[in-house]
Amino acid sequence: MRKKNLMLSSLLVATAISAGSASIVHGAESQSATAAASAVTFKINDVLYSNNTGKHSLLAAPYVRNGSTMVPVRAAVESLGASISWNNKDRMITLSGKAFGTIKFTLNSSYAVNAKGEKIKLPEQVRQAKGTVFVPARSLAALMGARLQWEPAAHTVTLTSQANTPASLDSNYSFAKDTEGWKGGFADMPTNYNKEIYELDFVRSLIPVPNNTSNYGLKLSGHNRSDDLFMYLSKGIEGFKPNTSYNVNLKFAMYTEAGGGSIGIGGSPAESIFLKAGILPSEPLSVPTSSSGEEYYRMNVDIGSQGTGGKDVKVIGNAAKPDVNKEGYQRVEFDYNAKVTANAKGQIFILIGSDSGFEGLTTLYFDDIKVSAKVAD
Template identity: 35%
Template sequence: MTDRIARDEHPAYRAPLRASRWRSRSAVLFMGASLSGCSRAITPPEPLVFTFDFDRGAQGFVADFADYPPEHAEIYELTADYRAIPPPLDSRSALFISGVNRSDDLFMFYRGALDGLTPGARYAATVSVEIATDTPSGCLGVGGAPGESVWIKAGVTAVEPLTVSDGSYLRMNVDIGSQSNSGTQAVVLGNVANSRACEEPRRWETKALAEQDVPASLLVPPDGRAWLLIGADSGFESLTQLYFTRASVTLTPP
């Protein structure tokens, strides 16, 4: 990013002197005006914006799953890949992810690198996501609604978001919160319910989720790489499937 430097032009003005005793004061005013005419106002560093349109490819994003026992992974039917979205959105492709929530708390996510940052720099991060979903609004389900009880989260982290063993379960190594609650490193953006009512035929739609601030600031590590995390935290105890179609990150210096 290149700082833009603006020059403010202030014409120096010197009033007529009425008496010799005002000469020193007028000289000071003249010098101040002249110096202000040479001053430069430097704008603060501009935010860094990363935008991912997954119709252009997976762009290095990798899928993973947390909050489930890996010994019983087969009953969770965990699936993730890059594929075309079903009709009527079949002209586009995106990041697909799917799973059956047997644990009442399945987290399905993708992670991708944000490279080229300045090591040691600190930023406030805001994130936004667009998804494709065929889950209607207002339905009832086991454990919660299939639309309103599956929450989309996003975050920006200095460490790579990975799963770690915690007893018999796999958990996240970063704080994503739990279900409808945000964590320090991931914020709830919305849910997967689309605009169609439960009694209507299912239909795939895109849903843009408004930009939100990540609670914790980002301190860039020595390698200059941070990570974007986008995922779905489910309280609905059955099958959830969706596509991540777009994601955006804005990093703002203090």
């Protein structure tokens, strides 16, 4: 058996955010809130920005400096419903808002001061360009308690007021155009595994059912050569209220060609492929781990062992198709509920996996993944 070991008057002020640290949101997502959220979107090297009242023009465009995205602070702050003032003598900007109290930035300084009087280190100095003051967006969002979203393809950053964080969030993924931010991974195998014999594969692919020319899913495939093989999909979803508990429902479809009641090496290719799911506050990852003098890839969350679930991940079914007498791949639907506390960044992570006791090749397809979350009572 294995061991399971176990993300102004004269000045316009802008704020910046580190693109690499922001979560990427993909797929069709809808949010329900008690009030419309205030939001502002900036595009790198573009003087146009947009907020709830439409499109507007800046004197200087947002830019990236030493890995931090710098955006105009007055435009950002006023778009989010807060106020801003400029003290020319001290070269100081003061932000005021009900959600955060006061925040002070000083031109050419690498520190901000929050409502408690604490000095907060910034990744980049507060700077001025063409009469516009810029600050690091990630720092601004954190200090104001705003949600930050980075879209790498569009080179845009969006700040949304957390005071209007949705009470519920629904996300649907059908993979019509791409993987929609889902990742694939593998664990419970040596770090020096032979790629030719393990045959690991994660790819967006047409689902192999009759007459299908347009329905894509996520393919996971692997040959269990190490007694166990864990194949998984994962996705981080943001937009939740930080450090808040949510009741989350996960639904998805899996396509399998394994017939129930069959036997194989180590176990059945159907009943010995255990489907598992987890709703987590941190990213599930396959990481190198020492085990009995050898290096193995193990999950950094407790997934249990084959037919037994772990603290973080539960067994929700197996890979047997519904009609054993019918050839080819068939659809099986799964439903899982869990309670999770969103992390400090307002994120949760979804994990869907198969834990194999069958020492052969398993190929599964996943589609129509739906995630619904509501603030727990």
